[in-house]
Amino acid sequence: MDQETKLDICPKCNSTHVKTYTLPYYVENLQGIRIGINDCVIKTACYLCKEEVISIPDINGLVSAAAVARIMHSTKLNGAEIKFLRKAIKLPSKDFAKIMGIRPETVSRWEGSGEQQIGYSEEKIFRILVGNKLKNELQEDDKAPAVEYDHMSIIKMAINPIRPSGNAPLLKFARVKMKLKNQKIQDLWDELESRAA
């Protein structure tokens, strides 16, 4: 289904008594990554059965944009975020273990909520692996062209272990119009500002 199509009938009861509007701000937990979205999430509410449907445009693009924004953010990754990033680059956990020279059980522990956390150097290698895959490996396939990436800033990054609330940072996104080389103007996800939770 085209995510950007506005519904004019209720998906539950088929009533046409629906109201469709764009939410000024919406927070989504995208498989472990907290995302704030400005001005483009569409909500359809049914007057009859009270069903409410949330529709977010270009989810694949949002996953890639969120992944790149997250690796450029200095707060230490938690288990759910590591798993989110690994899935964003479609890397099976056994291949991840091989690349990192660790046992598959260690990947499970890193991605869990237990005590064993990824080490700082390993985390930087992982972040660069994600960034390289999404931004450089297939340039023409860059899924997050509006989000800035620079591997040197990850190498030099002082990863911040402090998580007062235990929460992952909230990353904020909006749709922006951009013209990429040899392409038409298109809507892309861009990060607005990020703040540590």
Ligand SMILES: [Zn+2]
């Ligand atoms: Zn309905």
